[in-house]
Amino acid sequence: MFIGEQLFDLIQKMGRGERRAFKVYVNKYSNKKNHKMLVFFEIIRKMKQYDEALLIKQLERKNISFPNLSYEKFRLKNLILNALTDLHHNRSDHLSIGDIINKIELGFQYDAPDIVKEWIDKGYEYAKVNFNKEVKLVIQKYELDYLNSIRAHPEKRVEISKQMYTESKVLVNTYSYQQMKDQFFAWYFTYFSNPSEEAQEMLHQLIQLDLFKAPDTHLNNRQKDHLYLCKIMYYSHIKDYENLILYNKKLLANFKQYPFSTRYTFSNYLGRYNNLFLAYFKAKKLDNAAQTIKELQDIANTKKLQPTELNELNVSLHYLKILLYYEQKEFTQLYELAPQIKHLLETQPNIYHFQNFDTLIKAMTATCFYLQKYEESLEWIEIDYSLSTSYPNTPPEIATIKLMEYCNHICLHNFFRLDGIKSSLRYYISRHNLDMTPYNRLFKILYKTYSTTELLLPNDLEYIDTFIKNHGFTFQLSVIQMWLQQCYEEQSIK
Secondary structure (H helix, E strand, O other), X not given: OOHHHHHHHHHHHOOHHHHHHHHHHHHHOOOHHHHHHHHHHHHHHOOOOXXXXXXXXXXXXXXXXXXXXXXXXXXXHHHHHHHHHHHHHHOOOOOOHHHHHHHHHHHHHOOOHHHHHHHHHHHHHHHHHOOOHHHHHHHHHHHXXXXXXXXXXXXXXXXXXXXXXXXXXXXXXHHHHHHHHHHHHHHHHHHHXXXXXXXXXXXXXXXXXXXXXXXXXXXXXXXXXXXXXXXXXXXXXXXXXXXXXXXXXXXXXXXXXXXXXXXXOHHHHHHHXXXXXHHHHHOOOHHHHHHHHHHHHHHHXXXXXXXXXXXXXXXHHHHHHHHHHXXXXXXXXXXXXXXXXXXXXXXXXXXXHOOOHHHHHHHHHHHHHHOOOHHHHHHHHHHHHHHOOOOOOOHHHHHHHHHHHHHHHHHOOOHHHHHHHHHHHHHHHHHOOOOOHHHXXXXXXXXXXXXXXXXXXXXXXXXXXXXHHHHOOOHHHHHHHHHHHHHHHHHHHO
16 A cells, blocks of 8 residues: 555544644644645545545645655654554553553663563553563563562572463464464365365364364463354354354453453454354344344443444444344334434545445445335435445446346336446446346346336246345345345236
């Protein structure tokens, strides 16, 4: 990723408080050049997507010129990072490992053993609270250096050396679990892109590993994380939903033992809940799935979340509610989510960074179609097209969007638009080297929904079913299938 795109992504992810902190930081160390940086920052912040030519044009309008734009982008990025460091670390109540090591090093530099000892103790506390064995090893090495410097406690030096040996063995074992997890991930993605006999043999070898079969009784938290993820991938593959639920629950419970502020990223935390929901969903345990949504909703009331984290939570909640309502065929409740989703899309320029945000749009497109709100369905299609510049749809997704657009215009009796959509899809498919044959068959089937001479047949419905199985489930295709079934039944009555 180029420096300009990095800068754009960084600025778009900043919350209102962080943007304000950046401006305060720049003004604190203000000079004429830094004031230019504020204008530079605002121009990039207001962009919908990064555009170098537009950036240069906007700078010229503000009478700002830089001899070397690349260097100024680098400067702005560093200013932002310094401001965020000042906000989240220098003014934070929470110590970072960097703070602790800096203080220990200063203590050694100025021959101040009391300072060294004070910060070594804080280092141990940090390692304990954050479940960080690597940090503990670093602090133990500092303690050995400290004891050597004051020439004291030889027996304690021996004890620490033994502890370091034991901790190192634990870390080596943890890395073995991590290596197994990486092998499972490699198999998982290989299998889904190419479900060959070779991939099956790879799985057979993995489930024979001693680590995979080992009980989790004496494992530390990180080892459990790696093992549970391997179990989840395996049980998902063989569709053993009871064990899939069990290990997703174990993974979430294990993750909750980490302090909230140290759980990697908020996305990881949400991911654990999402996976548990999907396990219940696959097992058709919808009451448990609904309870998982309720637990997620409570996070906003019990934890202090950053604005970006809150938005990410809302996207995730809407996604899970959509899946639940869709499974229960509660399309009216699903439609009631529309204003909230529109508000998210309108107020969050960085919405496309969140997982599943595009599914919200596609689900609302399908829901409006199902509820015969065809004009609104077309509005959601326009939103999908407009956001695809920041978050491009795949060629099959574009084809499905165009099919949905085609069906809406059939229901609105806008028959004059159909040839244009069909031609557009043919051109798009030819550009991306896709096979037009199944889409030609679909158009023939859709023609029968408004033809006065041809009727839908049972094998037409069977073809739609096969098409979905071959191309994968989408909300739009599923709703089109339901609509065609309804059209077939109405034609049969006539």
